[in-house]
Amino acid sequence: MIEFNLDRGSGVSTYLQLVHQVKQALRLGVLRPGDQLPTAREVVESLAINPNTVLKAYRELEREGLVEGRPGMGTFVRQGIAGATLAEHTRLRRDLEAWVRDARAAGLDQEDLRALFTVALADAAKEGVA
Amino acid sequence: MIWVTWRQHRAQILVTAAFLALLGMLLLGSAVEAIRYMSEHAPPGCPGPAVACGDLAAALGRRYDAVYSVFGWMPLVAPALIGAFWGAPLLGREYERGTHRLAWTQSVPVGRWLAVKLSILGAAVVAGGLLLSLMVSLWRPVFRSGADSTFGNIGVFNMVGVDPAAWWLYAFALGTAAGTLFRRTLPAMALVVAGVAVTMFTLFRLSDYYAEPARTELSGSVVLDDQDARLVSAAWVEPSGREVADPSDSGCPRRVDAGQSNRNTEAWQACLFGKGYRYAVYYHPPARFWRFQWTEAGILTLASAALGGLAVRSTLRRPG
Amino acid sequence: MSAALEATGLGVRYRRTWVLRDCSLSLPTGRVAALVGPNGAGKTTLMHAAVGLLRPALGSVRVAGEAAFVAQDKPLYESFTVAEMLAFGRRMNRRWDDAAAADRLAALGIPLRRKVGRLSGGQQAQVAVTLALAGLPDLLMLDEPLANLDPLARHDVMRSIMAEVAERRLTVLLSSHVVSDLEETCDWLVVLNAGRLQVSGDIEELLDGHLVVTGPDDAPIAGAQVVSASRTGRQVGMLVRGAPPLDPRWQARSPGLEELVMGYLRSPDSAALPKLTGVGA
Structure with missing residues (x-):
């Protein structure tokens, strides 16, 4: 079971925070397919937020195909975050480590690395949208 | 409720x-x-x-x-x-x-x-x-x-x-x-x-x-017989039948009482009754x-x- | 969408002063609505008119179904025990869920035999909310429910109300002059200012429909409606409604709820109200 918490000063909307936390839990294997998400009432009772916010977050997750609502029973995890298996993770990480070493040799410091990575991510996202 | x-x-x-x-x-x-x-x-x-x-x-x-x-x-x-x-x-x-x-x-x-x-x-x-x-x-x-x-x-x-x-x-x-x-x-x-x-x-x-007060005329006394009656007002009735609040030309001497005594008043009242005056009392009977x-x-x-x-x-x- | 609360041309006055003028408002069923505005804006008056504590001079206000009201300072009979307060509610209401009320109080650790006057402020607030909810209302109205409560008690009171909203079809209208109190709990916003209704709408739509823009004073802003503006030197900051500005000199971002409310309160002539149904374009 996942325990939600809120960062009230973050400026990120409550419903997005809930979505991110479920995704994070899926990535880390805290939530697995078949697991039940807490009911809206349970979340509301611990966080004192609007139940519609919880339902909206669950709808968003459902739209992305990550969870499914079973009427009268609750919301259940349908699948983990798609894509990379553990083996691929290891391979990709090795590649990335090699790339970091390369960049270091080229004289880039930690901040440069981070900026470069962010730009690359943003570009990829734009292509994805286009 | x-x-x-x-x-x-x-x-x-x-x-x-x-x-x-x-x-x-x-x-x-x-x-x-x-x-x-x-x-x-x-x-x-x-x-x-x-x-x-x-x-x-x-x-x-x-x-x-x-x-x-x-x-x-x-x-x-x-x-x-x-x-x-x-x-x-x-x-x-x-x-x-x-x-x-x-x-x-x-x-x-x-x-x-x-x-x-x-x-x-x-x-x-x-x-x-x-x-x-x-x-x-x-x-x-x-x-x-x-x-x-x-x-x-x-x-x-x-x-x-x-x-x-x-x-x-x-x-x-x-x-x-x-x-x-x-x-x-x-x-x-x-x-x-x-x-x-x-x-x-x-x-x-x-x-x-x-209620309209009852009226009675007394002679010889100014005290109503019935102790439980409510007194409304009182007046003197001249021999002629005219009601006056204060009989002034009755000829009876009226001296002021000294101290607790009301001997002079009683004497004056007795004099009035003697001259044919009566005392009218308006009251409510019990x-x-x-x-x-x-x-x-x-x-x-x-x-x-x-x-x-x-x-x-x-x-x-x-x-x- | 059916309305849980509907006001039409509502006007209320105390002696010769109008405290609420021409207020037309429709609150959809199932919403948790925040009623905000400065002190003396007419928030309490609107609620009192809705529950029949006062008679409007003009117009009308109508509640669909049963309404429950928790007045400011959460009045209770201090000489009553908590159990007697429940008995009061049971005898004064058509609908009453005694078991739910007793369970809720037990869960909160509030002893039924204690005198109300000897409870803490937070516990009194919980008893008041419990009484209101035990009547199984369709519309729950709370006037400044969080005032005079410590942060923990605020959280607990909001949890009680939100849990009830999750459980059944309940519409909530709660007033506050502190917007941040309501940010996570409300999905509908009603702004009253000096007796007039300024904003009424879905919070998310309102936030999506507005932008905070900053830029040079002389840059043109086309296609957007300025709600409020503040100038510092040649720089101007504005809350605008409508299309994002085209001029690249403008920097734009989404407003927070508090910014949105402040923007409207600063310029009482601006308004964001839904078009009345039945009125042609």
């Missing part, structure tokens, strides 16, 4: 009941004691109108001075307390504490809330007043048989018959209306005490006009007891209804 009324006002109800019970015991105790005292000390034929009974009555009066003084204040104090503790908090306290916003936003409409409270508490107040009247009526004859003063003595008059109930109801309604006016308990209580006192004085003055009781009760009940209506109106048509 009945439970709510009981729960909110049980303190007043219980204290009033306890007060009446205590008073009942005091009256009963003093009556039993007085009867025993009389059986030991009374000459034959007493109590009664006989002259010999006067001593006994005086002795009883001395013995029960404390009881009498409780009695003397009661016609004024009892309604004032009822108004202050039953009436004033009924709405005043709700407004003061803001609890009217709780009570009047439940399913029960405000109108019914007020109607139930007014009728239950009003009925309880009337019952209390009647109980007091009953106790006093049973107690008084022990001391005063044969020499009644329930009509002539305004204090006693207000404690017997239906009057106590009417006074209590009036004070309750006055307190309730004052509570809506001030929206606070304490000033409403003060208004009740002042209001009851003013009303009592006003009705006392007004009571002369409840036979009018119930007529006066119902008239006063009627006035007070009408005033109670008006005050109650005022309280209901301002509660239902609240600007805020």
